[in-house]
Amino acid sequence: MIRSSFTLIVYALIHPYVTAGQPLGTPDPDYIEYPYGEPPSEAEVELGKKLFFDPRLSVNESQSCATCHNPDLGFSDGVKFSFGANGKKLERHTPHLYNLAWNVIFAWDGRDMTLEEQALGPIESKAEMGMSLTILPQRLGSIPGYKKLFKEVYNSEEITAELVTQAIAAFERTIISNNSPFDKYIAGDKNAMSPAAIRGLELFKGKARCTECHDGENFTDNSFHNLGIKGDDPGRAKIINDDSLFGAFKTPGLRNIALSPPYMHDGSKATLEEVMEFYNRGGDGAKNTSNVIKPLNLTKQEIYDLVAFMGALTDPVIIERPSLP
Known part of the structure; x- marks a missing residue:
């Protein structure tokens, strides 16, 4: 199902982000506030997972989301600063991705109000993956496997940057830790x-x-x-x-x-x-x-x-x- 940007904007506006004073507890997956009102399908999550690990989302096909958010390193990268696809050192440490399903504002400086925005930012950032949002749909659309998957998940002949980040966010919401x-x-x-x-x-x-x-x-x-x-x-x-x-x-x-x-x-x-x-x-x-x-x-x-x-x-x-x- 394709969800609109308007839905995400409304979700971001009505969702408060300061939650000080809450008791410690265990997050319950049954109480995730999905911005679209319903959980993603397994097929959408699996598509997002593939995209998360695919270096072809970066300008020179050298880095994926998982390059910096490595599941083997606590969904971070184990170093003080990562390097972008252009080889330049980034200016902030890579944060982990656990339990973002309950997060309400994103990035160290809070520049992103939704998980979809957060997923898009590093892809198009020249300092990070450096991918043109014009070229990205064309590149993925030239891959028969992705064309088939996007058609199955979203019933759309067109691959867009919005759908790419919608799928990645769907996967990231499944990275849940609650049994420590x-x-x-x-x-x-x-x-x-x-x-x-x-x-x-x-x-x-x-x-x-x-x-x-x-x-x-x-x-x-x-x-x-x-x-x-x-x-x-x-x-x-x-x-x-x-x-x-x-x-x-x-x-x-x-x-x-x-x-x-x-x-x-x-x-x-x-x-x-x-x-x-x-x-x-x-x-x-x-x-x-x-x-x-x-x-x-x-x-x-x-x-x-x-x-x-x-x-x-x-x-x-x-x-x-x-x-x-």
Whole structure:
């Protein structure tokens, strides 16, 4: 089924993105708010999966979405900064893709209001995949296998960039993590987490004040904060033309966070221990640092316990790479 851009625009406008104060919990796939009012078909998801892994979506056929969002590396890439198809280094660390089905605003700076927009951005970005949206439909249309699949899924003789990103977003909404030791623990299995992780959970909610930003079922308030990382990246300020948000970036979800080092928007923290040490000292004093960032006075043991808890959010999503047309 072909869904209209108008539907996506309405969905983006009515969907609030600040969700601070939500209790920790387990996301339920039965309660995904699909922008089109119904879940995608299995055929649409499979088409999106093929497109996600296909390097022919980049200008020189060298990179796919999965090049940077590698399922073997926690749907990130394991490096501080990736390189675009043109060989130039990107300016921000690649975020993971877990549980985007419940996300309500996308990218480090929140420039995308829908998952479809987020899927399209890297494809046409000259810094990333660099693909012309005029050439993309022509290239895919010249591949008999894709022509057949788009006809079967969308009943359309024409392949468009909009349909490409609709299919990719359909696949990305199936990348769901909700059966970690933490989920089993809160469901009643008190042996699912280690004693250190249990202590870490209490610190996470209490002394360490993590839930001021990392709350809800996916451990994010979907909002933007300057954490005190020094640098000249304007972040959210550039998107909404508000200098008070200079250096503010979206709170990342923490599902499977142990699988996707390094951390922060600039990849400046190699390990979760380094992340916690950064927060423990109250950031690094950058201008406009959020007032939620304050020294925590955590002991070494408490830092280890917090890291143990974040490890208990691990529920790897196994994705088999598809055969391509």
